[in-house]
Amino acid sequence: MTNLLVGVDTGGTFTDIVLLQDGNFKVHKVLSTPSDPSQAILQGLRELGVLQDVSVLVHGSTVATNAVLEHKGVATGLITTAGFRDILEIGRQTRPKLYSLQAQKVPPLVPRELRVEVVERLNERGEVMLELDEASLTTAIETLKDAGVEAVAISLLFSFTNPAHEQRVSQQARAAGFYVSTSSSILPEFREYERTSTTVLNAYIGPLIARYLERLEQELAQRTPLRIMQSNGGSISSAMARSEAARTLLSGPAAGVVGAAFVAQASGFEQTISFDIGGTSTDVALINGMATETTDGAIGGYPSKLPMIDIHTVGAGGGSIAWFDIGGALRVGPRSAGASPGPAAYGNGGTEATVTDANVVLGRLVPEAFLGGTMALDLSAAQQAVATIATRLNTTPEEAALGIIRVVNANMETAIRVISVERGCDPRDFALVAFGGAGPLHACELAAALRIPRVLVPMVPGVLSALGTLVADTLKDYVRTVMVPSEEAQEEVVSVLKELERQGRQDLAHEGIALHNIRIERYLDLRYVGQSYELRIPFEQDVEQAVDDFHTAHGQRFGYNDPNEQVQVVNVRLKARGVTSKPEQRRQAAVHDARVKAVSQRQAIFAGAGGEVISYDVPVYQRDDLHLGAVLKGPAIIVQYDTTTVLPPEWRGYVDEVSNLLEQEQIEGK
Incomplete structure (x- = not known):
């Protein structure tokens, strides 16, 4: 029997499963089980009859994210240098909303x-100014034991230059039975607040992730390796995820971006914006050849400096609830109906109007075709829920439904502007890759608002995040702070990179990656002397060339640069990549007659040029019936098991040779 690869993405409403065997895909969706996400995964594998046959399971998880957002991590203690116990309180004293x-x-x-202290001190070069006091360490350990702490974060001043004191504290903490997270192993990088926050996050969720993975592994066949997606778009073994759980904080959304890049490149698009609408949120990211990364992320307001794909999330999804604020304005989200009770149309007792209900009322979702006909939607329940909004607005239910769609689209438009316009990129130069259960429903209207020229809907848009887990490489990130002027940095940079590369190759070998599949990527964090932020610049062989590239990048990002200013090398970074074999995207042969026949007709509502309600007689097509060369003219609805695609009036769609659906607005006169 050939290898059976399984990719899983657990969302707020559905858990998506993709099976890959002999180049063939099979997709499956089950309702999520938020109390224990592993139950939905196991249920789905049992329904597919493959629980004991899985060769590799790669999992994009929301367990870590939810634990932080809901403050449901384990009791955690912090051991730090005497005088610095309040670093988490002091932070940066920044205010997200200034006024x-x-x-x-x-x-x-x-x-x-x-938060307890130990007496010790290093200077900025890692030289010992005050030896670690063993008595203070013993007192700190006893204090945390008496408090019933389960995990301990250790973050000592300047430990990124010399980890000796942290290693001694870690040794004692492990001997006392704690789950231990040390900053010198998680994030050996300067900026003590962010380093401490990241280390605390890792300790806070580490035991939860370890127990969750253990439960999942117990139900899988013993020979089945379990891999976990990271926030940086790569995967790691479950053993590594247990010790460095903070690397999985955005694993689900990151898998979607990886999947979007994979399908877009197969259609010849290198510059894309990934647009993922799930049940509770919308995630957008910029892909400029490769996914854009950041080390300035935050989860629930808590900073994390670990590399992660630069994903912007807004609380706007299919389950987002419509409501009125204190001034009487219509709002949508961030509160969501989730998987239970879900939108009113699910028939599980939900009564509040959601985005899904609005799409049902507008005729854009076909009740009898939802999830391939395995789950019927309740039209009357959706109409009743939207009617409560219409009564408050003194409009018809159809006008209220259009209002809900306009508001949620505006939220999504703002998110796309954040990762494009605010990063110095013009969205008109990109294609929009729409996926998630509701992405293809809204994509064309968003593209029109932002003047994005093309929308790409993959063959399996509703489970693209699960597919992304299967095409993700094994990825390891390493960083070392050096803080040297660029003109003096060449020798030190090369030396540090050699050391990091040796570590990276060794770690990938432990992950089972063959030597010929290892790729090394090198970067420098550069800034003008006196600045408090850096730009990451690829490093080939020469620091001087990297400095020239920095000036160019600074001009693009901030609108100015100064080649006469002195540049400082702050951090040396290395990414060790274990390249996985990617599944082949099967290419269609052209057919003689690519015309496609609609399976039905239905009434669907769209807004006119003045915002008025216009009802159209709309053809409904099956996605499986669309072949290379097929051309569709909007308005049209395309249904498939994992999503519904809406082609508005004045839009046209066609299928390319890898079965992706490309959509373009037909501009008058062109």
């Missing part, structure tokens, strides 16, 4: 009584 009179800081994940 808000009700600004509130998120509470630290470790309360003050669980």
